[in-house]
Amino acid sequence: MAKRKPQSTLAGDVPSRQRIWEGIRLIAHSGRPVTMARLDTFVPEMPRTRVVDYLRGLIAAGYIERINPTKGIGDVAEYRLIRDIGVEAPRVRRDGSEPPVPGREQLWRTIKIIGEFTAAQLAEAATTPRRAVAETTAQEYCQFLALAGYLHITRAGGANLPARYRLASGRWTGPMAPQIRRTKELYDPNTQEVVYTRVTKIEGGEP
Structure with missing residues (x-):
């Protein structure tokens, strides 16, 4: 969409x-x-x-x-x-300490640098000592990003064969990770746009 x-x-x-x-x-x-x-x-x-x-x-x-x-x-x-680190806001608590980066933010940052990958490889590369990223989390995120055109599928998945992805040309929109909403929309806070909406069918076959 x-x-x-x-x-x-x-x-x-x-x-x-x-x-x-x-x-x-x-x-x-x-x-x-x-x-x-x-x-x-x-x-x-x-x-x-x-x-x-x-x-x-x-x-x-x-x-x-x-x-x-x-x-x-x-x-x-x-x-x-006195310390300007650029557009992305520092993530700090009241005492100045830094909390762990959320899983999808870790995935989004890793996607930019990893090249071609499967969901399992992305999850492994995005995992840090402070926060592990589950393969299922990476899989869902990759699927939404691919549907929205952020990821290019370089190899379709099949039986016992995981799909492979890479960041599509020109689709790095900024440092903030696109968000999967509860309504199954993908929202990009960098551009302030809903970039994908999953259409579900209701009884009778009408969307």
């Missing part, structure tokens, strides 16, 4: 940290200090506690720092970006 733009901004599909990080980078690159008021223009509906928690994590991990001293209640905190 052809890809389509979401009807809303689909804010929930892009991780909160990503949207906050994009705001921080845009403000910082404009030459202005980062403040909560300025961030509000990028995440107007996001709970302030979520923004504050992420800022604390970024400070603890050394990505941003406060540039004005605390003088009293009501002071506006100002921050600057």
Whole structure:
């Protein structure tokens, strides 16, 4: 099925940290200090506690720092970006520690560098000491990515013969992994598009 733009901004599909990080980078690159008021223009509906928690994590991990001293209640905190790692938001907890990367993100990153692969080979290559990736997870992800045109099938699967895949030319859309929704859609947060929808038939044969 052809890809389509979401009807809303689909804010929930892009991780909160990503949207906050994009705001921080845009403000910082404009030459202005980062403040909560300025961030509000990028995440107007996001709970302030979520923004504050992420800022604390970024400070603890050394990505941003406060540039004005605390003088009293009501002071506006100002921050600057001191470690810009690019478009992908740092994944940090409040204490600055980094949680394990989710399995599909590991798969997506590995797909870019592995070349040609089977689902089993992809799962093995994407597995890290902190998080193992199951072959079944890789298999489902490969199937959805292939249906959406992200993966090219270099060898069709058959009885006792696993399918082989490689990243299709020009289909690396960015660092954020395309997501399989519960509705069996594939959503790409890099382009903010639903790129594939699995059509299921209802009783009587009508889609």
